[in-house]
Amino acid sequence: MSQEGIEIIDHTVLDTIRALSGDDGADLLTQIIDIFLKDTPTQLDNLAKAAAGHDLESIRAIAHSMKSGSANLGAMRLSACFKELEQASRDRNMTDVPDLIQRIRGEWDRLFPHLIRIKAANQ
Numbered sequence: 001m002s003q004e005g006i007e008i009i010d011h012t013v014l015d016t017i018r019a020l021s022g023d024d025g026a027d028l029l030t031q032i033i034d035i036f037l038k039d040t041p042t043q044l045d046n047l048a049k050a051a052a053g054h055d056l057e058s059i060r061a062i063a064h065s066m067k068s069g070s071a072n073l074g075a076m077r078l079s080a081c082f083k084e085l086e087q088a089s090r091d092r093n094m095t096d097v098p099d100l101i102q103r104i105r106g107e108w109d110r111l112f113p114h115l116i117r118i119k120a121a122n123q
Contacts, residue, residue, distance in 0.1 A: 010075075012074070014118065017032060063083075081104045
């Protein structure tokens with residue numbers, strides 16, 4: 001799947017999070033970003049371990065969870081990568097897993113500084 005034309009962060013999703021909680025919207029968004037920043041590196045490590053062990057069920061479960069979490073934060077490119085990884089694991093296709101994990105790490109590396117800036121702007 002091509003990532004061209006997909007923004008790293010869909011700011012309409014962030015605006016929705018802010019709007020959901022009224023005056024505390026910035027606080028809610030900051031909390032969600034904090035959780036995502038804390039959990040994602042651990043999940044990426046767990047993903048690498050699952051891939052090293054050819055544990056397709058764990059890969060699928062992590063990819064599914066991270067696909068949703070990424071989309072809920074507006075990280076649509078990262079979510080799309082996790083969707084591809086989830087499908088590869090469902091198809092029992094270990095051949096594509098290393099390349100997909102590498103793409104996911106690249107997307108995470110691009111996303112991370114954006115999340116830090118958004119978090120700082122909300123404080």
